[in-house]
Amino acid sequence: MRTSRIMTTALLIVGSGLALHGAKAQQAGIQRTDLVQRDLGVPGREAVQVRVDFEPGAVSIKHSHPGEEVAYVLEGSLQYQLEGRAPVTLHAGETLFIPAGVAHLAKNVGDGRASELATYIVEKGTPLVVPVK
Template sequence: MKTPIRIGLAASFFLASAASFAQAPGISRTEVLTQDVSVPGRHAVVSRVTVAPRGVLGWHIHDGDEISYVESGDLTLLVAGKPQQVVHAGGAFVVPAGVAHSVRNDGEAAVALITVHVVAKDKPLATPAAAPAQ
């Protein structure tokens, strides 16, 4: 009887963490398309993301690759184990599955980007991750 309770509590914690992560201050995400792909059990999620001036999307991971295109503004990309990178409007980047990363907007204007994630249907789009040791 204790196992279902533990599973329920773990699921509740996980969902609460994912929900609070998705609502980071200064970040808005609008899903444009969610569609099955040729890999069984996975789908593509296409989103438009806006990062407000001084907005930060904390460290997180995805269960699949992330491919992003910066429409406007300059986005600072932090990827575990790599030097910080600024991606300017018209630039793009790929973050492999399971790699911790974060983005921030150090500028005075909002940054707009299009993201594509190919992820498992039964997992959250993103999971919070600890910041890597410097």
């Protein structure tokens, strides 16, 4: 019994590493740093905060989230394309609210690195990023 638990744990760790590697391969020029993940006072919801750094010209995959996102541009210039809306370019110090389930992408349109602080209020236990075709 103990051996099967150890094997299961090892497989989960390896599988998590492969999934992370695959996500990074899709996001060339983009680095995500997880900062906070905490349960909220509302059952089934959590707050997640991450820093996302974009190299010049880097573009995220088209994706959505299982909850709301507030994006705050820390440095540089990022263009956001929300499904059904005209693109909007934000500069350091500007924010954008992205409703739950809305497909979107972000692109660094400046000459240098761009960074955002993304705060999510999402369904607990669901993938934070849902790729959209």
